[in-house]
Amino acid sequence: MISEWYHPDALKWSVRYPAYQTKPWEVAWMLWKLSSTVGDVLEIGAHYGETTREFALAFPSKTIYAVDCPDNAALADRQHHELPVASRVCEAARELPNVRFLAQNSRSLDYSQFGNVGFIFIDGDHSYAGVSADSENAFTHFASRHGVIAWHDCFPHDYIAVHAYLSSLSQRWPDRFKTIIGTSLAIAEF
Numbered sequence: 003m004i005s006e007w008y009h010p011d012a013l014k015w016s017v018r019y020p021a022y023q024t025k026p027w028e029v030a031w032m033l034w035k036l037s038s039t040v041g042d043v044l045e046i047g048a049h050y051g052e053t054t055r056e057f058a059l060a061f062p063s064k065t066i067y068a069v070d071c072p073d074n075a076a077l078a079d080r081q082h083h084e085l086p087v088a089s090r091v092c093e094a095a096r097e098l099p100n101v102r103f104l105a106q107n108s109r110s111l112d113y114s115q116f117g118n119v120g121f122i123f124i125d126g127d128h129s130y131a132g133v134s135a136d137s138e139n140a141f142t143h144f145a146s147r148h149g150v151i152a153w154h155d156c157f158p159h160d161y162i163a164v165h166a167y168l169s170s171l172s173q174r175w176p177d178r179f180k181t182i183i184g185t186s187l188a189i190a191e192f
């Protein structure tokens with residue numbers, strides 16, 4: 003599956019930025035999921051754009067909205083090491099014709115511009131407040147349309163709060179969230 007879906011040009015970028023990259027098998031799983039998901043893609047937390055690039059190259063007919071905020075002074079100290087160099091944010095993908103890069107804090111995104119988005123990848127601010135803000139916006143988006151939300155970094159952790167946040171929703175939405183074995187991805191389908 004990886005050789006079929008993972009664009010060979012990815013190697014160049016994964017060698018340059020190995021530390022922060024979503025793992026190749028996680029990208030491959032999302033590409034597989036995207037092949038049966040209608041609509042465009044929103045990635046929250048594009049970093050240097052390596053995953054953005056894979057989405058864009060694999061699906062040239064989809065628009066990939068990539069959001070990042072490298073001057074986010076409000077980001078917790080413990081996640082500061084993830085901030086990209088501002089001049090190079092999303093550099094792996096921003097010149098691709100189907101990529102729209104938005105230099106913006108995801109908490110203040112205007113979702114009315116994402117009318118055709120059917121897949122949201124949440125990989126930005128990992129604090130509890132950050133992941134809940136991005137997730138609530140995504141839930142509102144999919145309240146009136148079908149689609150998929152994927153979260154990165156879903157595992158028990160003292161700071162990275164994706165797992166804690168999604169677990170807190172188990173009463174509101176029993177059986178809504180699934181984790182993908184062998185990855186740190188969680189997903190919900192609407």
Ligand SMILES: C[S@@+](CC[C@H](N)C(=O)[O-])C[C@H]1O[C@@H](n2cnc3c(N)ncnc32)[C@H](O)[C@@H]1O
Pocket residue numbers: 022023024045046047048049050051052053054069070071072074077084085086106107108109125126127128132
């Ligand atoms: C782990 S990196 C993302 C990696 C990327 N998704 C990939 O697969 O290569 C997290 C990114 O989230 C961005 N970020 C953190 N808080 C944000 C916010 N409130 N709005 C937009 N981007 C944010 C950081 O600047 C950083 O580039």
